């Protein structure tokens with residue numbers, strides 16, 4: 001998928017941005033606070049209907065404006081062009097249009113424009129809570145396994161009911177049985193689609209491990225998919241045995257909503273011993289693996305948004321990452337403060353492979369070389 005045209009109106013400090021991005025590398029430079037990340041935020045609005053920086057609507061909309069709008073044309077794998085418009089109102093309303101027709105759910109957008117964002121927060125993928133890894137991995141499951149979304153929605157609806165009964169207290173296990181039956185039926189299938197997806201992901205990860213860019217430490221890291229309940233029990237048995245503990249705390253401790261992707265070396269947690277820099281390159285490797293796995297199934301790469309990349313990686317890893325992304329042929333949007341951050345590398349590439357944009361006080365202009 002390729003963003004062919006992008007217009008942003010009144011998002012953060014961006015008043016009126018109209019650009020025609022290049023189908024590979026797009027680099028946005030400008031001083032702190034000029035509006036570079038806001039451009040990426042605009043792209044995430046058309047990809048998800050929401051920002052990757054804020055769950056709230058009001059902070060995204062330009063001060064003194066009632067609404068912000070993003071419009072784009074996205075070229076699909078079969079060459080068709082899909083127009084996507086997202087309007088955010090300060091009062092909280094979001095309206096989404098695909099080919100001028102109102103979309104029912106923002107999740108529809110993700111299929112037209114799959115994106116991956118690497119920013120400073122992404123580096124908590126290894127050291128952060130399991131929910132961060134689960135969300136990361138489920139992005140792939142959502143895209144490659146069509147039933148995933150419906151299974152997840154039904155499972156979480158039953159889980160919500162179960163938890164509210166647990167919180168109410170004074171119940172016996174039989175009160176939970178109807179909800180457990182639904183959780184088991186959806187949850188076992190959720191595990192199946194995740195396990196299948198995990199095999200693509202692991203394969204892509206192992207293939208990437210052969211690249212020379214990783215040092216020995218980051219090369220020998222194992223990934224393990226944990227389904228969220230003991231390997232010795234069925235989900236039904238596990239829910240039953242967890243009942244007393246769940247009742248005490250008023251929440252369900254086991255199940256696919258507790259799945260995780262362990263990142264280990266010889267059984268040890270890597271966050272305890274890899275350096276911060278090594279953790280960062282490992283995170284990049286995980287992002288590249290998920291993109292590779294996606295492309296194996298879908299035949300195209302997701303669009304990458306790299307926010308302030310130069311600040312996060314050393315020069316060598318930055319160049320290797322770029323080289324890899326250029327080789328994939330996918331579209332990438334990168335922000336950085338200095339033009340020099342990337343030109344040394346990009347100068348070696350044909351000029352048709354990239355476009356440079358200058359961002360200043362919320363205006364975006366293409367730099368002509």
Ligand SMILES: Nc1ncnc2c1ncn2[C@@H]1O[C@H](COP(=O)(O)OP(=O)(O)OP(=O)(O)O)[C@@H](O)[C@H]1O
Pocket residue numbers: 011012013014030031032033034035036037038039058059060061062063308335337
């Ligand atoms: N709702 C808003 N309306 C107007 N301006 C805003 C709003 N929210 C944030 N800003 C301003 O928008 C500007 C752009 O922020 P952005 O994070 O995009 O900058 P940036 O170029 O990525 O900066 P940095 O290099 O420091 O990360 C900032 O100066 C910020 O104060």
